[in-house]
Amino acid sequence: MEMNKILYKTILKNAFFVPFKIRFWDGEVIKYGEGESEFTFIFNNPIPLTEIKKDPSMALGEAYMSNAIDLDGNLQKVIEYLYNNSKSFLHGPIINKFFSNNRKKSKDNVEYHYDIGNDFYRLWLDDSMTYSCGYFQSPDDTLNDAQKNKVDYILRKLNLEKGQTLLDIGCGWGELILTAAKEYQVKSMGITLSSEQFLKVKERIKVEKLEDLVEVQLLDYRELKKRKFDRIVSVGMVEHVGKDCLHEYFCAVDKLLMPKGVSLLHSITCNSGVAIDTWIDKYVFPGGYLPTVEELTSNIINEDFHLIDAESLRIHYAKTLEHWAKNFENALPEIMKIKDETFTRMWRLYLNGCAASFNCGNIDIHQLLFTKGVNNEMPLTREYMYQ
Template identity: 40%
Template sequence: MVGQLIQSGLLEITYPDGTTRTYGDGTGAPAALAIRTRGALRQLCLQPELALGEGYMDQTIDIGGNAELEAVLRVLIRNRDPKRFPAYLRLVERMRFMLRGIVQRNNADSSRANVAHHYDISDDLYRLMLDEDMQYSCAYFGGPDVTLAEAQAAKKRHIAEKLLIEPGMRVLDIGCGWGGMALTLARDYGARVTGVTLSQNQLATARARAAQAGLSDRIDFRLMDYRDLSESFDRIVSVGMLEHVGVPHYGDYFSKVADLLDSDGVALVHTIGRVAPPITQSRWITKYIFPGGYVPSLSELLDPLERSGLWQADIEVWRLHYARTLRCWRNNFDANLDTVRGWYDDRFIRMWRYYLTVCIMAFEDQEQCVYHLQLAHKRDTVPLTRDYLYAPRCQLKPDHGGAVAVSRSAMTRR
């Protein structure tokens, strides 16, 4: 099976009986792994993608450190041609793809459980891995020497500029995380923000941060499903949440955004996506990291988006920014391993390193990107060019509540 799959590159495999074989055409950087047990070998034949991750976690498959793991994953990804899969694997993948509409039905209870699986493990783990603002989404790197903190601040600024926020505007943050975006919009732009999350940990941290910043009167963090909201908002922002919605609910999601958005409003959806046709979600990622999660292709979003009645004011594509973000996170994780070992066992550490590394590879070697969907009810709510995003910042002035916000009164929007 490996000989049929690996056509390019160089992959060396040591089998449980000690035999070592080499696959590929010998080009590129060499990659090597060792399969320690016959059980791991059997699982690799039956469900290779899941078995590779589990074998790495359980050490029944030995790959080595980050560089070695990247090399193996890169060879496998670059040779991933479903046409060369054995017939039974093609059938399984086809069935999984056809059933995704059933598997991904995320009601309120399942959505809450899925969120808790990933986000409620420990705020401390995320604090040591992320930037100080705890931004757990793609950063925006403006140059080679930009730090993670600077790139995350640039991401928030870029989003805020796209939202065209004026002081006092009512802003909804769907999937507000630990509150960093809401804090920025309230503190720096004078907005009044409602943030919703399904994570108990994130809610507690976000509320504590708002209180510490003296912004509790301008930010309302709630533990609730966005589908239960009924107010109207001038602006809506959603960063890294659409990946948890699921294919059957894209229509519900965009229709709800349209219903909640004021007639003159602007929405900005920041999401991981694919620039290629849809495929099945990674079984390993679904089982261990993001149950209920799915990375949509743009084609899957356009039909429900069109039916929502919203204008697609702008669609921006970020390439490789997330790979660089993930590398920063993995560096921070590795730099704090002594601390992490006090909280988790070695299997968890290998799981988390595999998660970060396989995601890096997805953005560097697969058709994965980040989309910015800027939406509005009216075609002329947003400026007709992107010049406003890069023009010199207008003079800052305090709004009636004392917060410092950006004034755009001198800007021409049409």
Template identity: 40%
Template sequence: MTTDVATKLNIAQALERLMKDGLPFRFEAFDGSTAGPEGAPLTLRLKNERGLAYLMTAPGDLGFARAYVSGDLEVEGIHPGDPYDAMVLIMSQLRFKVPSAAEMLQIVRSLGFGNLKPPTPPVEEHLPRWRRAFEGLRHNKKRDAEAIQHHYDVSNRFYELVLGESMTYTCAVYPSLEASLEEAQFEKYDLICRKLDLKPGQRLLDIGCGWGGMVRHAAKHYGVKVIGVTLSREQAAWAAEEIKRQGLEHLAEARHGDYRDVLETGFDAVSSIGLTEHIGVRSYPSYFAFIESKLKPGGRMLNHCITRPNNKTTTTGAFIDRYVFPDGELTGVGRITVAAQETGLEVRHVENLREHYAMTLAGWCRNLVENWDACLEEVTEGRAKVWGIYMAGSRLAFERNEIELHHVLAVKPGAGGDAAWPLRPTWLS
């Protein structure tokens, strides 16, 4: 072994050994070592040995998240509610290299073998996939309910502060670059109503209804009788109260439960806004078969969900799986349209709205920043940091076409193939 390899490294030197092109930010460690350019717009400060152990035992986004969420890693130069600029800098300029076995041994020996023992994860972290397996197969009713509750049953007040007046946690549709978040959320619901060709007196089933935004919009503005269903008890309670406050009880209902337990049938339309991401690709056949079974002939379905730019099936990364959407799974719009077609639904229109989701996430981050102190009265600082990381990171992913947002509009043809469909789209007028 050469003298250089045998030399003990400080933390900053160890980090530099892993970089291809140096650091685009300033780095300071609790052992007094520093690296990166002075005067950089961003400073990462590793405060203690637990943070170092987080980074060593889970290299990548999970270890970073653990250290950051726990407060063991500070990022100076950003607001924790919107770390978008920091993520752009890091993801565009940070390049890791693969060290030789001798270099890796030197790094680990210098940093301490004791730091290869994983510390207890932050309280905000969900169980890993292998431990969730003891709860049963993915996407059974019990495990789905627990996954949804982990994310959504946080604090309705927290969501009010982040999401805004519409209380809508799905991609908005911006009618113009100047439109506000609230205007864009109104347009999203209205566009879906127009695509479904809703008319007074018709019946709509909204599965995965969240806080009831679609339920209320369809009832209030289109005179439709709506049943919404969500696995989140907190969402259902909030939605029911808002329906009552707006005097829509004669038209709208928000239920707490699994969509698979809905017994009513013969609906004129079914909307699913942000649910498909949670159900798993293997469940697509039964999911679309359920929707088809609930529609009357000529009835329409609108499926709104996050997709991949290819048709490979991928689980979410470690950070998203542990901190945001346990058991989440994404694939391309092609897989969705095939699954819908194979149940007898006829796909009539597909639209990609990924830029709109990037704009939506920017709006949510602005709300989190503006309401940061109030948010910390509702959730831990670690939980608020999680939301900042994942929303800013998701914004960047939509901008880079790493993920997309698709509307798939389909119809259940009647006897002889009659789809009751206009010659040209009517929802654009």
């Protein structure tokens, strides 16, 4: 045990540029750095050092879930300190692990994450239950404001006109297709692989009496046949497609989109295109893959689409996640009534870790707007997106 403590001290000593403390399972407390400590790293139980060296994300993630380690301080900030220090143990070997997401695997993966209960998501998402990056027109915007802004922004980018048809691939709880129908009088269709989301969207369509304009189906995008749409949008869905199926996704969009049609892809992206967080894959988003901008634009070009606009919303997602993490903590008494402590610690780490990743630039998020073939009818400038 004493040797373990010496090795822990060696690993952690240079992991942070700020003053901090370590408290061990036997009560010993040591301090590094000058000035007041910003946090205390707590070892409730030893963790095998071989596991930390082999896969620090998995080892520390599982240790936090089981309360073998804990933290007295701001979790997001501590993770950012680790990411911003090139000498920290989080900068270990890159894990290459890619998945082939066939239709059954895709459905299983989506259900694993999204079908854990609408009641759970309702406790910490905004009023519209929009589970994707918001758009903050002002730092003072609430989460509700940001999610409404995001939906409005996407619909403006698509340059919708009354009477057109819109497909939302991965429609979530339906806010975008419902808003499109109400604000633009377009016929909207949403598809999802989540049974929980499907039932909620059906309920919302009925409550808002939009049966003539909005439909939702529980199916894979590859199963949608003999339909054509003027506009296609996908928000936070392509991350579930997988590296091997990216080309298949764009082929499907090509078949479903009318000539001169417009599509918007809203996706988390990563710089390297080879790093998979093994802990997130195992516990949060199985089968996920974050494409690079190069991969996305290459597929767009290869399908003879024309890229007309690209925008990064990285800071917007960091702020969105910070709102979610705060809401999550505020709702913890209610969450603990339906989920156990291991689950809540997992989600706390996930939300704070993702916020840190966006703030540090480890991952990004882009909106790519493209047309099928040449479309000379789109507005000449980006001004229309802000009106």
